Amino acid sequence: MGFEPDVFISVLQSIFAVAPLLYLLGGLIVGIGIGAIPGLTPLLGVALLLPVMGALPLQSGLALLIGTYKGATFGGSITAIKFATPGTAASTAIVQDGFALSQKGQTVKAQKMALYASITGDTFSDLVLILVAVPLGAIAPRFGPAELTGLFFASLTLIIVFTGKDPAKGLIAAGVGFFISMIGRDVSTGVLRFTFGIPGLRAGVALVPLLLGLFALPEIIAQIHASALRKRHLEKDAVDAPGEDRGLSGREFLGAWRGLSIGSLVGTFIGALPGPGSTLASYTAYALSQQVSAKPDEYGHGSTEAIAASESANNATCGSNLIPLLTFGIPGSAIAGIFGAALMIQGVPMGPRVMTDFPDVVYTLFLLLLLANPLNLVVGRVFMGVYSNLDKVPVIILWPVIALLTVIGTYAFQSRPFDVVILLGAAVLGCCFRIFNISLAPLVLAYLIGPLFETSLLRALRLARGDYLYFVSSPIAMTMWILSALAIIAFIIGNRRIRLKSRTSAVDGEEDAS
Amino acid sequence: MKNLSRFVFNALLVLLLSFVAFAQAQDNPWEQLDQEVVIVAPYPPGGSVDLSSRTLESALQDLGVSARVVNRAGAAGVEGTYWTTEQPSTGYTLVMPGVPALIFQPLVEDVGYTLDDLEPVAMWVRASFGWAVSADAPWETVEDLLNYVQENPGEVSFGSTGARNPNEWLQQRLAEGLDSEIVYVSYGGGGEVIRDLVGGHIDVAFGSIASQLPFVETGELRILAHADPFTEDVEGVPGVPPMRDYVEGLVSYNFFGLLAPAGSPDEVLDAISAAVAAAAEDEEVINTMTDAGLTMSYLDGDAMREVLIEVRDEFATPFLAWVEEQ
Numbered sequence: 001m002g003f004e005p006d007v008f009i010s011v012l013q014s015i016f017a018v019a020p021l022l023y024l025l026g027g028l029i030v031g032i033g034i035g036a037i038p039g040l041t042p043l044l045g046v047a048l049l050l051p052v053m054g055a056l057p058l059q060s061g062l063a064l065l066i067g068t069y070k071g072a073t074f075g076g077s078i079t080a081i082k083f084a085t086p087g088t089a090a091s092t093a094i095v096q097d098g099f100a101l102s103q104k105g106q107t108v109k110a111q112k113m114a115l116y117a118s119i120t121g122d123t124f125s126d127l128v129l130i131l132v133a134v135p136l137g138a139i140a141p142r143f144g145p146a147e148l149t150g151l152f153f154a155s156l157t158l159i160i161v162f163t164g165k166d167p168a169k170g171l172i173a174a175g176v177g178f179f180i181s182m183i184g185r186d187v188s189t190g191v192l193r194f195t196f197g198i199p200g201l202r203a204g205v206a207l208v209p210l211l212l213g214l215f216a217l218p219e220i221i222a223q224i225h226a227s228a229l230r231k232r233h234l235e236k237d238a239v240d241a242p243g244e245d246r247g248l249s250g251r252e253f254l255g256a257w258r259g260l261s262i263g264s265l266v267g268t269f270i271g272a273l274p275g276p277g278s279t280l281a282s283y284t285a286y287a288l289s290q291q292v293s294a295k296p297d298e299y300g301h302g303s304t305e306a307i308a309a310s311e312s313a314n315n316a317t318c319g320s321n322l323i324p325l326l327t328f329g330i331p332g333s334a335i336a337g338i339f340g341a342a343l344m345i346q347g348v349p350m351g352p353r354v355m356t357d358f359p360d361v362v363y364t365l366f367l368l369l370l371l372a373n374p375l376n377l378v379v380g381r382v383f384m385g386v387y388s389n390l391d392k393v394p395v396i397i398l399w400p401v402i403a404l405l406t407v408i409g410t411y412a413f414q415s416r417p418f419d420v421v422i423l424l425g426a427a428v429l430g431c432c433f434r435i436f437n438i439s440l441a442p443l444v445l446a447y448l449i450g451p452l453f454e455t456s457l458l459r460a461l462r463l464a465r466g467d468y469l470y471f472v473s474s475p476i477a478m479t480m481w482i483l484s485a486l487a488i489i490a491f492i493i494g495n496r497r498i499r500l501k502s503r504t505s506a507v508d509g510e511e512d513a514s
Numbered sequence: 515m516k517n518l519s520r521f522v523f524n525a526l527l528v529l530l531l532s533f534v535a536f537a538q539a540q541d542n543p544w545e546q547l548d549q550e551v552v553i554v555a556p557y558p559p560g561g562s563v564d565l566s567s568r569t570l571e572s573a574l575q576d577l578g579v580s581a582r583v584v585n586r587a588g589a590a591g592v593e594g595t596y597w598t599t600e601q602p603s604t605g606y607t608l609v610m611p612g613v614p615a616l617i618f619q620p621l622v623e624d625v626g627y628t629l630d631d632l633e634p635v636a637m638w639v640r641a642s643f644g645w646a647v648s649a650d651a652p653w654e655t656v657e658d659l660l661n662y663v664q665e666n667p668g669e670v671s672f673g674s675t676g677a678r679n680p681n682e683w684l685q686q687r688l689a690e691g692l693d694s695e696i697v698y699v700s701y702g703g704g705g706e707v708i709r710d711l712v713g714g715h716i717d718v719a720f721g722s723i724a725s726q727l728p729f730v731e732t733g734e735l736r737i738l739a740h741a742d743p744f745t746e747d748v749e750g751v752p753g754v755p756p757m758r759d760y761v762e763g764l765v766s767y768n769f770f771g772l773l774a775p776a777g778s779p780d781e782v783l784d785a786i787s788a789a790v791a792a793a794a795e796d797e798e799v800i801n802t803m804t805d806a807g808l809t810m811s812y813l814d815g816d817a818m819r820e821v822l823i824e825v826r827d828e829f830a831t832p833f834l835a836w837v838e839e840q
Contacts, residue, residue: 143713
């Protein structure tokens with residue numbers, strides 16, 4: 001696509017009008033609200049607004065969709081930090097750190113970090129989309145079954161190897177995640193697996209009820225338990241003001257540069273791939289940034305850098321998510337699919353030629369994506385204040401209300417009553433993981449990657465026709481397998497070092513049990 | 515501006531229509547409809563069924579019929595269809611499932627409903643399917659491809675959506691008809707199939723012509739044959755022959771229409787069917803559907819029932835036998 005200045009200027013004029021900006025703002029407000037409510041996903045928000053698109057002019061309609069999408073992607077972090085109840089699946093990655101900060105009375109700090117990181121990642125991703133979408137898009141079809149198998153294997157290895165202190169517990173969690181992902185109809189053969197004759201399990205275990213069950217309900221139970229204890233023992237304790245919440249200083253924000261840059265890069269890359277999505281992006285960024293962090297020990301106990309990495313990765317999927325759609329005409333995710341449908345309603349047929357045939361539409365989309373970021377910052381700040389005031393609600397009302405909202409949100413997700421059963425089952429599992437102090441991250445990742453890995457592996461096996469060299473038949477595939485091997489080697493070496501260290505520290509005295 | 519004027523125009527049209535309705539009451543059968551028509555789209559927003567149902571929704575509204583689309587996605591259309599069969603038979607709750615959810619899935623397993631639990635109301639549009647190869651594939655015509663498959667069993671890979679479903683069955687019957695073998699690769703969605711075809715990972719893609727056409731225009735793909743049972747020439751791809759001319763019975767049905775829970779009152783269903791027939795004549799509707807690669811194919815309830823029963827009876831036994839074999 002050559003740059004067309006005339007078209008660009010006319011698009012610029014049409015966007016900086018009152019209506020598109022108002023719709024953008026409206027979308028952000030609605031989006032952050034939707035994102036913050038557990039169970040209401042960005043996808044749901046965007047899908048609900050699709051019918052409205054037909055009645056609006058192109059600029060306003062796109063502004064509304066983009067605002068909702070970006071707002072909802074950020075909004076999940078608000079409740080994840082404040083109430084350990086992730087509003088979106090992707091924000092589960094920051095529950096531990098965000099809530100830990102919140103418990104220390106640093107809610108504003110955590111939320112500001114999440115907001116600024118989201119905006120940073122998002123802007124980076126939008127710029128990538130605008131500047132290098134075309135070369136990046138050309139790479140997508142080269143990822144065939146063999147390459148994808150390698151890619152998913154590499155990310156699985158990286159994550160299992162690098163998350164959590166105890167590799168054995170990590171493997172257990174990953175195993176459980178794999179098992180859950182296998183429930184339901186197998187895409188490759190159409191066979192039902194592990195449904196135990198229960199019709200509700202045929203459609204498998206959906207992401208939203210699973211994550212809310214694993215993260216939100218156990219936290220709510222723990223909170224109610226804790227506040228009951230507090231009442232009995234202390235009457236009035238110091239939880240309200242343990243240290244001042246001065247928010248986030250500029251130095252603290254810039255100090256998280258490692259997390260921010262890893263998050264932005266990982267999010268942009270994963271967002272451009274078909275399939276994985278924002279949840280995978282935020283978890284991968286979390287795991288990777290912990291590896292390069294100067295303070296890896298803080299991770300899981302209220303690290304602002306961890307929040308920076310996950311949240312920038314989460315929002316960095318927003319822009320790059322549209323790369324496959326715009327360069328190839330094929331959406332890489334359900335949300336990109338809705339953007340495609342929205343453009344089709346406006347008479348813009350999606351296909352590989354959309355960038356050449358409709359430069360005005362593409363410029364409109366680009367400019368709105370960029371413009372949404374500063375507005376998201378403003379709206380996000382306002383919303384943070386609103387949600388922070390929920391503090392004043394008494395605990396005995398607040399937590400039950402959140403529990404109720406979680407259940408309602410789970411049902412609203414796809415109007416399936418059985419999802420609530422899954423929610424409750426997952427909550428029992430989540431409580432067990434809490435009791436045995438097992439990290440949930442490998443479970444979530446194995447659950448997300450498992451089916452992707454399996455389908456590409458089975459596809460590759462069919463295409464290999466018995467020749468296993470097919471798996472390393474391209475440079476991309478080869479790189480992925482080498483990467484996995486390196487990760488395993490690095491892990492073995494690192495593990496030995498840790499064991500040596502723990503032996504010496506055991507001599508020094510009692511080890512800190514978290 | 516264009517949209518504003520369209521809105522004003524539509525508003526005036528509705529106003530005008532309601533005046534006309536007032537003046538000559540009961541002239542159009544759908545004017546007796548006194549409740550909101552709810553169309554259940556049993557798939558997530560954004561797909562062909564969603565687009566078809568929303569186009570119908572707005573066309574019905576233009577006719578003065580109050581209509582609303584509800585997405586009830588799950589289990590590839592089965593959940594929403596089942597939900598509809600459980601609703602009271604007022605005639606005002608209708609569902610728009612694809613053929614797999616409507617006919618094939620209930621035959622393979624107990625999904626809680628069969629074709630007899632639903633009353634066909636009106637057929638709306640159909641999608642045509644075809645076989646495409648990459649532009650730099652050695653096969654110029656369908657004969658080239660079929661000859662190659664015949665001479666090199668087990669070498670050519672065919673990709674399509676789903677496994678143990680009508681799509682895979684069709685490809686295996688193609689191989690059987692040629693007395694040869696193919697490698698079938700299943701995918702979750704049509705987009706993935708095309709991506710792997712363009713990337714050179716599979717040889718042949720079977721899918722909706724609508725999804726293949728844009729890549730034919732950019733010169734990346736070539737469509738060799740189509741599977742539409744209703745026509746010789748599919749719109750948009752003139753000259754592409756039907757596969758059934760080469761291998762007997764190789765056709766694929768996918769059409770979207772409205773069905774109501776069995777036992778719904780005929781007057782209501784007839785009135786809705788008449789409104790759908792009128793909507794199918796709308797110029798703007800035809801354009802939207804053609805752009806999406808769908809062909810208008812209105813049939814009334816009885817004619818639709820005949821097609822459904824034909825598909826079920828002609829394909830049920832052999833398909834079930836094949837699934838059993840797998």
